[in-house]
Amino acid sequence: MGGHHAHHAARESRSLRRLAVAVVAPLALLTVVALVVLWPSGGLPTSENAAAAAESRGEVVSLERETCAEELPDDVNGCGTAKVTLSDGPDAGQTVTVPLPNGIGAPEVAEGHRVVLITTTTPDGETYAIVDHQRASGMWVLVGAFVLALVAFGRLRGVTALVGLGITFALLILFMVPAVLAGSSPLLVALVASSAIILSVLYLTHGFSMSTTVAVLGTLASLALTGALSALAVSALHLTGVTDDISNSLGVSHTVNMQGLLLAGIVIGSLGVLDDVTVTQAATVTELARANPAYRFLDLYRAGSRVGRSHIASVVNTIVLAYAGSSLPLLILIVANNNSLGGVLTDQVIAQEVVRSIVATLGLIAAVPVTTALAALVFGGRGEETSAG
Structure with missing residues (x-):
């Protein structure tokens, strides 16, 4: 039986x-x-209505602060300028002077900070403005910690979970976003x-x-x-x-x-x-x-x-x-x-x-x-x- x-x-x-x-x-x-x-097929479509400002990266080498003529409503860095040495773009290696950023969401800067700048063309030539911090290194450290923790705890399952996560991101970035656009x-x-x-x-x-x-x-x-x-x-x-x-x-x-x-x-x-x-x-x-x-x-x-x-x-x-x-x-x-x-x-x-x-x-x-x-x-x-x- x-x-x-x-x-x-x-x-x-x-x-x-x-x-x-x-x-x-x-x-x-x-x-x-x-x-x-x-x-x-044919790559990502681009918008004809909005052109992104050119971005550059650099490092703040010095700050020159000044007394503000009037109180700033959204004071982040105060008045003055910063000297930034550009690390990429057509002016790589040059040091430019930019105004200290202020306003809601403006990045707080100090000497040694690596920042992102945008370039604006004016009648007087090109001007630079600090708009953000560079975060690539910090993000990679965070991702590395995540991968190590997942693999250490999950072992083979952790590895397969990482591969699955990669597949998910690939489908979202390479298929879904371009297809919607x-x-x-x-x-x-x-x-x-x-x-x-x-x-x-x-x-x-x-x-x-x-x-x-x-x-x-x-x-x-x-x-x-x-x-x-x-x-x-x-x-x-x-x-x-x-x-x-x-x-x-x-x-x-x-x-x-x-x-x-x-x-x-x-x-x-x-x-x-x-x-x-x-x-x-x-x-x-x-x-x-x-x-x-x-x-x-x-x-x-x-x-x-x-x-x-x-x-x-x-x-x-x-x-x-x-x-x-x-x-x-x-x-x-x-x-x-x-x-x-x-x-x-x-x-x-x-x-x-x-x-x-x-x-x-x-x-x-x-x-x-x-x-x-x-x-x-x-x-x-x-x-x-x-x-x-």
Whole structure:
């Protein structure tokens, strides 16, 4: 009897694997075809309406401070000039004199600081102005610390996570951004990029297994629902996606569909939390089936759902705080200028963030029962096979 059961279970396992391949393979093929069709050609389009000022880099060698003739409203460095030795550009090696920067957001400078300058052409010739600090070295140190910590703790999983992160950035920078600038639908591009990220990164990070396949299918289904809900909410609430000077400039200079870009941002922003939930649910059901081989579909679904409810309760707060943190300056400004709570919540800037949070949460809530049901269906009564799958 034991041999017959094992033989039957093995055949059932092979059937499920073939079924998983039959479902995932067409999705992967469709994603590849969409990537090829939507991949922009001919390089990035440039804007004819806005030309970026030429930038140079240099090091502050000395400061010459002066007494201000009148009080500065946004005093950062006071009055006077700085001597900066340029390190690149046509005037590399030369030392130029520039006014000390002041105003909101102006960089505070001192001798030895490496700064970024812009060049402006005037009737009297070219003038330089300090606009920012150079941060490349500090950023590389931070990235290096991140890589070392991840690899030291995660070991091989840490390495695969880094490779997956590289794939994600490559798809966003090399495919999604150029495709949107080329005029493709931002929502369609976001869904295709997300599908490519899911199919490549999840399998790379977690291995080729039935548990990962369940997580992939659960993530794709939840992401499709998130896209549909975001489109419905944005349309119903008449959100334009234009809420500040940056979004307005992007829409005018590059003729990007800003409403579509808002939808794309919701989809991409939801993806990171979605795959966390689906992978956790699939792994939880897998471990439950391994620990209790006699558990059937309903047993696994109920136990997995209890874990999922606890996970969702904590993740929802994470989503809201993440969106609130990213828009905190705007939130403070709107609250300061509007005493009505209803007016604050219905302002387009805040309403946009509320829609992001709610739609992402609804996608997460859907991800738990979908992924848990798929995993329970696959592993119900087959716990002895999960170690191999």
